[in-house]
Amino acid sequence: MTEQSNPGRVNRELVTAAYPELPGKVAVITGAARGMGASFAAGLARRGVHVVGGDINAEQMADTAREIQAALAAEGVTAPGRVVAAAIDVTDADQHDQLARRALTEFGRLDFWINNAGIFPFALIEDIAPEQISAVLEVNVSGVLYGAQAAARHMAEGGAIVNMSSVSAVRVRKGRGAYCTSKAAVAHLTESLAVELGDKGIRVNALAPGYIDTEMTRWVREDPIALAHALDSVPLHRIGAPEEVFGPLLFLLSDSARYVTGHAIAVDGGSRHV
Numbered sequence: 633m634t635e636q637s638n639p640g641r642v643n644r645e646l647v648t649a650a651y652p653e654l655p656g657k658v659a660v661i662t663g664a665a666r667g668m669g670a671s672f673a674a675g676l677a678r679r680g681v682h683v684v685g686g687d688i689n690a691e692q693m694a695d696t697a698r699e700i701q702a703a704l705a706a707e708g709v710t711a712p713g714r715v716v717a718a719a720i721d722v723t724d725a726d727q728h729d730q731l732a733r734r735a736l737t738e739f740g741r742l743d744f745w746i747n748n749a750g751i752f753p754f755a756l757i758e759d760i761a762p763e764q765i766s767a768v769l770e771v772n773v774s775g776v777l778y779g780a781q782a783a784a785r786h787m788a789e790g791g792a793i794v795n796m797s798s799v800s801a802v803r804v805r806k807g808r809g810a811y812c813t814s815k816a817a818v819a820h821l822t823e824s825l826a827v828e829l830g831d832k833g834i835r836v837n838a839l840a841p842g843y844i845d846t847e848m849t850r851w852v853r854e855d856p857i858a859l860a861h862a863l864d865s866v867p868l869h870r871i872g873a874p875e876e877v878f879g880p881l882l883f884l885l886s887d888s889a890r891y892v893t894g895h896a897i898a899v900d901g902g903s904r905h906v
């Protein structure tokens with residue numbers, strides 16, 4: 633069956649590319665209680681990378697960490713990384729510092745920082761309240777900046793930061809003005825961070841996903857009209873899975889990308905062109 637004839641299909645097959653340099657390294661992931669952050673935590677732990685997962689929903693973060701560890705043990709994965717759960721509100725710079733220190737205390741090193749936490753509010757420009765604009769800029773933009781600052785202070789040379797931008801950085805949608813603005817800012821901030829942190833041997837890149845199957849976009853999948861409309865703008869005619877964003881993330885963290893910095897990889901089925 634082709635992708636076009638089965639648009640509801642979500643491809644959750646695991647990425648099999650080998651990156652032998654990754655086991656034993658340590659990653660911080662924000663917003664790791666669910667969605668892409670949880671998928672990244674599970675994928676990295678499967679490959680022997682230790683993870684400190686931080687989320688504003690501390691309870692769900694703890695459950696997710698336990699579930700990942702249990703699933704890897706049940707599958708008999710050899711030498712998985714350990715996943716540690718932490719509470720963080722990414723709008724608070726000090727809490728990022730605490731997250732970095734947690735990684736160093738638990739694992740003695742810090743190699744990767746994934747600024748993944750984000751919010752996706754809907755409001756038409758005429759209706760959007762000042763608090764909504766502040767919230768989305770605080771979480772999606774300041775949260776990334778604070779994370780990068782903490783990473784830069786605590787990471788050794790050779791570290792890598794990955795920020796979550798979006799196709800929304802280049803394609804606007806009604807009702808998502810504040811969100812799109814925030815993700816464009818993340819793309820730009822990624823370039824600024826790359827230029828400055830290159831001095832410390834730290835690479836900074838971004839991922840720019842399109843429609844990915846998570847809680848954030850569940851409403852699209854559940855509304856056939858919205859789904860059809862969304863798929864109209866995806867040349868590959870289906871929505872993506874978190875596992876399909878994980879592959880490009882792995883590449884960006886790996887030595888294969890050691891000369892790649894200040895770049896955003898689109899993982900959007902081509903939707904940025906439509």
Ligand SMILES: NC(=O)c1ccc[n+]([C@@H]2O[C@H](COP(=O)([O-])OP(=O)(O)OC[C@H]3O[C@@H](n4cnc5c(N)ncnc54)[C@H](O)[C@@H]3O)[C@@H](O)[C@H]2O)c1
Nearest residue numbers: 663665667668688721722749750796798841843844846848
């Ligand atoms: N799902 C998509 O289609 C899509 C597309 C492009 C970009 N993105 C971006 O990817 C990232 C992950 O998205 P997702 O779909 O997995 O979302 P999600 O809503 O499933 O998960 C986001 C996580 O971030 C956490 N979070 C929210 N505010 C926080 C805060 N202040 N401090 C700490 N944690 C906080 C939430 O509790 C949640 O666990 C986001 O930055 C999002 O904007 C998502």
